[in-house]
Amino acid sequence: MSDSLYLAWRYIGFNRWKTLTLMACITLITVLPLTLQVLLSETERQMLARAASTPLVVGAGGSALDLMMSTLYFGRDVPELIDMSDSEEIWKTGLADAIPLYVRFRARDYPIVGTTLDYFDFRGLGFAAGRPLAVLGECVLGAEAARRLELKPGDSLVSSPDNLFDLAGVYPLKMSVAGVLKRTYSADDLAVFVDLKTAWIIEGLGHGHGDVARDGDTSVVLERSEDNVVANASLVEYTEITKANIDSFHFHGEPENYPISAVIALPHDAKSAAILRGRFLESLVTAQIVVPFEVIGALMQNIFRIKNVLDAVIVVVGLATVLAIALVFALSLRLRQREIETIFKLGCQRATIAHLLAAEIILILFASGVLCVGILLIVDHYSADLVRLIFVN
Amino acid sequence: MKQSIKLLVLIALSTALQSVRGADDDPLEVYVVNYTLQYFASRIAGGHARVEFPAPRDSDPVFWKPSTATINDYQKADLILLNGAGYAKWLDGATLPRAKLVNTSRAFSDRYIKIGGEATHSHGPSGSHSHTGTAFTTWLDFQQAILQARAIAEELVSKRAGLKDTFEHQLDLLERELLAIDSELMEIGAKKPGIPLMASHPVYQYLARRYGLNLRSVQWEPREAPTDEQWAELVGILDAHPARWMIWESEPAKETEDRLAMLGIKSLVFNPGANVPESGDWLDVMRENVDNLKQIL
Amino acid sequence: MIKITDLDFVYPHGEFRLMVPDFNIGRSEKVAVIGPSGSGKTTLLNLIAGITVPKHGTVEVDEVTVSRLEDRHRRAFRITRIGFVFQDFALLDYLDVLDNILHPYRITRALELSRSVRQRASVLAETMGIADKLKRPVGELSQGEKQRTAICRALLPDPSLILADEATGNLDPDNKSRILDLLFECVDAHRATLLAVTHDHELLARFDRVVDFQGFRGGVVE
Numbered sequence: 001m002s003d004s005l006y007l008a009w010r011y012i013g014f015n016r017w018k019t020l021t022l023m024a025c026i027t028l029i030t031v032l033p034l035t036l037q038v039l040l041s042e043t044e045r046q047m048l049a050r051a052a053s054t055p056l057v058v059g060a061g062g063s064a065l066d067l068m069m070s071t072l073y074f075g076r077d078v079p080e081l082i083d084m085s086d087s088e089e090i091w092k093t094g095l096a097d098a099i100p101l102y103v104r105f106r107a108r109d110y111p112i113v114g115t116t117l118d119y120f121d122f123r124g125l126g127f128a129a130g131r132p133l134a135v136l137g138e139c140v141l142g143a144e145a146a147r148r149l150e151l152k153p154g155d156s157l158v159s160s161p162d163n164l165f166d167l168a169g170v171y172p173l174k175m176s177v178a179g180v181l182k183r184t185y186s187a188d189d190l191a192v193f194v195d196l197k198t199a200w201i202i203e204g205l206g207h208g209h210g211d212v213a214r215d216g217d218t219s220v221v222l223e224r225s226e227d228n229v230v231a232n233a234s235l236v237e238y239t240e241i242t243k244a245n246i247d248s249f250h251f252h253g254e255p256e257n258y259p260i261s262a263v264i265a266l267p268h269d270a271k272s273a274a275i276l277r278g279r280f281l282e283s284l285v286t287a288q289i290v291v292p293f294e295v296i297g298a299l300m301q302n303i304f305r306i307k308n309v310l311d312a313v314i315v316v317v318g319l320a321t322v323l324a325i326a327l328v329f330a331l332s333l334r335l336r337q338r339e340i341e342t343i344f345k346l347g348c349q350r351a352t353i354a355h356l357l358a359a360e361i362i363l364i365l366f367a368s369g370v371l372c373v374g375i376l377l378i379v380d381h382y383s384a385d386l387v388r389l390i391f392v393n
Numbered sequence: 394m395k396q397s398i399k400l401l402v403l404i405a406l407s408t409a410l411q412s413v414r415g416a417d418d419d420p421l422e423v424y425v426v427n428y429t430l431q432y433f434a435s436r437i438a439g440g441h442a443r444v445e446f447p448a449p450r451d452s453d454p455v456f457w458k459p460s461t462a463t464i465n466d467y468q469k470a471d472l473i474l475l476n477g478a479g480y481a482k483w484l485d486g487a488t489l490p491r492a493k494l495v496n497t498s499r500a501f502s503d504r505y506i507k508i509g510g511e512a513t514h515s516h517g518p519s520g521s522h523s524h525t526g527t528a529f530t531t532w533l534d535f536q537q538a539i540l541q542a543r544a545i546a547e548e549l550v551s552k553r554a555g556l557k558d559t560f561e562h563q564l565d566l567l568e569r570e571l572l573a574i575d576s577e578l579m580e581i582g583a584k585k586p587g588i589p590l591m592a593s594h595p596v597y598q599y600l601a602r603r604y605g606l607n608l609r610s611v612q613w614e615p616r617e618a619p620t621d622e623q624w625a626e627l628v629g630i631l632d633a634h635p636a637r638w639m640i641w642e643s644e645p646a647k648e649t650e651d652r653l654a655m656l657g658i659k660s661l662v663f664n665p666g667a668n669v670p671e672s673g674d675w676l677d678v679m680r681e682n683v684d685n686l687k688q689i690l
Numbered sequence: 691m692i693k694i695t696d697l698d699f700v701y702p703h704g705e706f707r708l709m710v711p712d713f714n715i716g717r718s719e720k721v722a723v724i725g726p727s728g729s730g731k732t733t734l735l736n737l738i739a740g741i742t743v744p745k746h747g748t749v750e751v752d753e754v755t756v757s758r759l760e761d762r763h764r765r766a767f768r769i770t771r772i773g774f775v776f777q778d779f780a781l782l783d784y785l786d787v788l789d790n791i792l793h794p795y796r797i798t799r800a801l802e803l804s805r806s807v808r809q810r811a812s813v814l815a816e817t818m819g820i821a822d823k824l825k826r827p828v829g830e831l832s833q834g835e836k837q838r839t840a841i842c843r844a845l846l847p848d849p850s851l852i853l854a855d856e857a858t859g860n861l862d863p864d865n866k867s868r869i870l871d872l873l874f875e876c877v878d879a880h881r882a883t884l885l886a887v888t889h890d891h892e893l894l895a896r897f898d899r900v901v902d903f904q905g906f907r908g909g910v911v912e
Contacts, residue, residue, distance in 0.1 A: 003796035003803070007785075014784030097492050117468060117490035133488035134464040195488040246486045342780040345741060347769025348797035349762065356797075 004352070008359035019364060022328060026368040027375070029321040033314045034372070035379050040307055042383040044300050047073075050186055051296035053123075056096070056265040056273060056289055058086060058280065064290045065299060070103050071262040072292055073187040074111035078104050078261060082287055084196070085256040087263045093279070095272035099264040102199045107159045107175070110145045113191045114199025114260075120181075122266065125188060129153050130179025133195050136249055137241025139175040140193040143183035144385070151177050156240075157192065159202045173202045174240035185384040200258050201241070201249065208241065208249035265289070333357070421552055424470040426481040427454040427667045429532045430497060432675035433542045434474055437563045438549050441556055445470070446669070454667050455529060458483045471552060474545060478505045480529040495548045497541040498531045505531075506598045528598035530665050535575035537599060539568050570676055577683050578604045584690055591627070591639040591658065596665055609634050615645045624652075631656070638689050661685045691717045691851065691883040692738060697747035699737060708733050710747070715899075717850075720877065720884040722894050725903025731887040734903075735853045738885065739772050740764040752850050766800040773844030773882070775873070777856035779836040781828045781843075788824040791815065791842045801847055814842045818872060834865040838872065845876050852877055854886035858893065866890060 012019040050072050059067040060080035069075035081104075090098035099122055102114035117132060119125075120140075130153030133140055141151060151157060159173045175194060183189055200206050241249060251258075267273035280289035333340075340353055379386070421442040425431045431446040438444065447466065448457040459467070464487050467473055473489055475481070477498035496502070506528035532538035546564040550557045582604035595610035609630055613619050619627075630636075639645075639653055640663045650660045663682045664670065670678050694713040700706070708730040715721050723731045736742045737749055740756040743764075749757040752771060759767060774780075781790045789796075791811045795803035815821045818838040820831075828836060837857065844852055857873065858866040870893055877884045886897070894900050 007796055010789065011784045091491075099491070116492075117488055118492040121490065121492070131461075131465055132468055134461045134468070135488065136486040138488070197485075197488075241486075247482075249486060338780070339782055342776070343793075343797050345739070345774055345780075346794050346797065347765045347767075347772070347800075349765055349799075352797050 004355040004359040007356055008363050012360060012363055022364055023368045025321050025325060027371045029318045030372045031375050034376055038379050038383050039387060042387045046387055047296050051292035054264055054292045055267055057262050057292055058265055058287055058289045059262040061288050064295045067262060068292055068295045071101055074103050074113055074191050081259040081261055084258045084260055086287060088256060090263055090265050095276045096265040096267040100196060100260040101262045102196055102260045104261060105159055105202050107157050107192045108149060110190055110192050112159060113193050114196040116196060123188060126182040127179045128182045133178055136198050136246060137175055138178040140179045141177055142181050142189040142191045144189035145192060146180040153177050153179055205258055206249055206251035208245050421471045423472045424467045425474040426476055428669050429666050429675060430474045430476060434545050436567045437546050437560050439563060450669050455480060456482055472548060478529040478531050479527040497544040500540045500544060501537055530596045531599055533597060533600035533665060534603035535571045539571050542567055574679050574683055581686055582606060589634045589636040591636040593639055593641045615641050615643045618648060661688050691715050691752060693750040695748050697744050699744040715883060717883055718881055720898045722897040722900045723887045724900060729903035731903055732855055735855055735887060739768050739853055769794055769798045770800050770847055771849050773849035773852045775840055775844050775854040775857040777859040779840040781836055781839055783829050786825050786827055787820060787839050790828055790839050791846055793843060794847055811846055814845060818842050833861055837869050841873055845880060848880060850882055852882050852884045856887055858890055
């Protein structure tokens, strides 16, 4: 067999383009469904693991899926907003801990997630560098966001304006990086976490500026009445929160009316969860309480239904490819007819021809197999990132 | 499928719960924002909690600003006891875990006293500040102090259910002492209803409300000589409010006391107990406050 | 060396019949076979090599009755005892010169590719004047070099009989003579028998004997 392999090796080496084309066909048709399988498994793992670890989510009425994509995976679409008071209501029930989330703004294309420190404990997020959020204007980066933005504790990151034509003047806020989280292979890796209050400052609900009521500069004052001072646009608002100006930051209106996108509710036990769900069903029409595992489970079922169709397509394409490959071998046999006749004449046994062809097929299949395994190992290695790239971003 | 969903949700719940509840044997790490809360928590928890109040002894906990490292210490605590009513301004700019925060005055948050005015003043090197918004020395109404102590006890019990009896017994003892002070103060208020009094600082709103004191405030610092404008302001107030006593947070400067005496005003100290006293404990300070206040009778 | 008795061969469809009542070639003899196309020269070579088997009669080579051997043994006999030289050289373009020479050793178990075989291949190539081209792909060789390679391949297993089918047909006159010289030289050195089908009448004089198939079907004219 080694002689046959040697001859086959020389043959496929001589016909390298034909060989490479064959290998590419075989590799593709093998790798495609397997890659799809690996990616879907990873998607399922990531999405379901995150959904399963998030007992209940409260958000505005509307698409439960949009709410999940925003709350669990920090997707780009902002669901309808609810009030901070909804989070406090959940605390007050005594049935669950509540973790408010405000996922709306972005910093250089990475989602800014306004939340409380409880989120870090809840997700078990550890620090690779730096420390947790401590004061307004700080942010903590997910591992991947920090890597891609090349940021470390002590650096700063500017929030992106909501949109270019935002005339209401949502100033970009320069945030200082307090810490970088350990990698978790979840949406948290790509997030920029800030305190809820910092998110509200980005929105313009809170801001810091010199005291117009007391400072001598009258050029910024439009109108002064007994109990109110109206400043004009030349009043400089701070775009960075520092030790020196942090005290000037303040919020207008009641914080409980401030917007959040969702609340993650952590019921104290299964009974509390049931009661909490019951209360929401009864009393709150505009809000919804959702079990993420159910929503994402349904989504995954749909994805797997689509996958079945894809599998069928791949089977058909695979069959066509196998036929094409068989044709290629048959044609190759025909091209080698003269060679086969010669070696028959020389006196080789019938089986030798079969050996030679088998060796050629084995070598091509083996090389394709190695290529497949290589590609699949790479896909598997980057599957977590790939899935995040496809589904989260 | 449904069964497995339920199972997974239950697993997630129990994991979440485990992360909330710690081991029962370790003493709880409790951080507070003023001495009053430190005293209450220490009394109730005894050796079952380490109650930390990191503000320096000479600082005003309302306007004190902790370092980032200290904020991190707060974050790591098992429990963070807040006074509520806007007490400890640094909380507005700090990030703390909501699950560990306890607003001890939440039970009576509907009875917070709103204060207006744009008066600002200065405390030496720490810069100017203003007393606008909500009156925050809530515990000087000793009924409110009892509610705050109860809120602390309730939270400690929720963290260490096994120590419920111990905590409730300690709370009971504390409540009795607070009630005793409350009734003494009620007595004082009843004996001299409507008697005009001055306060050197606007921190006695709840004391005045609960015990029926007719109190007006200036904004003087015990260790700083009042300016001429401040003297003039006082004289102006005295026209309509003929007070004979001024209540100070701590012993005033001799010169100020003498000049007040010339106006016929005597000084007495009612230490709000926001920070750790030179000697004795919170209850000693309050008992001394009551004795001092009896001088007006 | 070759002994054919009462041979009667018909192709399956019966379009051609070859009858050889008696035909002998002695050891170390160099015999040329001539005749017009379709006269049965190649068929004769195939019958001698055992590639085809006659219906009647026997073909003996080196005292082995080839026509009675089983297919398996016939093939083994052919690859070990008979060397082939073809008009179109029948070299494999995906192998270099050396691998082409060694090729028979790689397609049968009847021959063992040992170190001494490789040495012999080098010596043969040296004799044939292609020693410096052993690692070259055959596509880069001239026609003459290709035929020298084919001769080396035929001679390497040290066969007792060389069958050459128009071995010089694709060569220019200079090369023809030179290749024939080399072939004769090697056949002599190996004490082999040579049976060559050829159309080159000017070369016939160099053979020991010429067998003419002209105008003859079913018999042999010498």
